[in-house]
């Protein structure tokens with residue numbers, strides 16, 4: 001009878017750690033293989049389930065034996081079995097990264113099955129740490145690479161992620177970032193009875209993290225877009241700004257020099273996401289002639305403009321504008337206006353929604369850590385790019401979701417220790433100040 005009991009939870013501890021570690025790592029490799037599909041298809045609103053994997057070059061379906069994470073790439077020498085075109089190195093890299101991070105999470109958090117554990121005990125003690133953390137790691141990897149390649153953070157990951165994070169917090173209240181005492185102290189809730197319940201405390205912590213993370217990014221975002229102005233020197237610059245820099249759903253503010261005063265004209269940023277690269281190139285050309293197809297219909301109908309070049313006077317001069325055009329009526333553009341700068345007023349809310357998810361999972365302290373570290377990372381990357389590419393590099397944006405993702409993973413693994421070291425360092429520093 002003893003072999004029937006072998007898989008009873010209290011016997012799981014008999015299985016050696018290296019076996020579990022290997023299993024979690026292999027699970028990571030397979031999840032990484034699935035994440036490749038997610039990263040490739042979700043931004044284009046394709047199904048992740050159908051059709052099966054196929055070669056992006058020759059479209060031939062990939063057989064199961066050629067779809068083994070990392071191993072198939074090595075065995076095939078990095079080439080498609082059918083068409084012999086090279087397979088991107090990014091696929092095995094994401095698989096390996098996921099496998100290693102899963103293994104790291106196992107080494108860091110353990111299996112989460114204490115000895116003599118039963119499912120009832122798991123619920124009561126909230127000791128169910130590894131699997132929620134693996135789910136979090138997988139979602140962050142997907143968001144990191146989608147933002148890096150496509151510059152968007154899809155709602156279909158961030159919003160269900162937030163709901164899932166709240167559920168996981170309610171179920172497993174021994175996740176990282178739980179510090180009920182500090183939370184109570186910050187909020188002035190000393191000895192509040194219901195905060196003593198760890199499950200409630202975990203959820204309160206999640207909501208606090210979500211509000212702190214998303215709220216602060218939302219506020220910073222408003223300021224950032226107000227400050228970040230782009231200098232427009234040619235009509236093509238305006239086309240590029242509207243086509244490439246504008247996040248769909250934003251308002252664009254054009255700074256206009258009119259006779260001897262500066263005024264602002266607000267136009268709607270376009271949603272150009274459905275256009276292909278060729279169409280965008282074509283559109284830019286047409287805009288230089290007086291308006292893109294989408295814009296011609298709305299903003300710039302019949303408007304002709306010419307570039308003024310020469311030092312501080314440079315800009316786009318509106319040469320001719322029909323009196324009944326929307327540009328004249330609605331946007332109050334006038335002939336002789338010189339458009340000199342453009343900036344976005346609204347913002348894409350992708351980062352904010354990502355922090356709803358990250359904040360809910362990490363709790364308020366590690367959310368603060370994530371915000372600070374991600375902005376430091378952003379600064380470092382900006383400096384590195386300026387050194388490499390010159391000041392021009394500052395004109396193009398760095399996807400912030402990438403920084404947030406990296407910082408969130410650091411927070412998950414080492415956030416608590418790093419915060420504690422920092423606090424102790426500050427206390428020692430204060431102790432050394434002569435009274």
Ligand SMILES: [Zn+2]
Nearest residue numbers: 055058080083
């Ligand atoms: Zn192929």
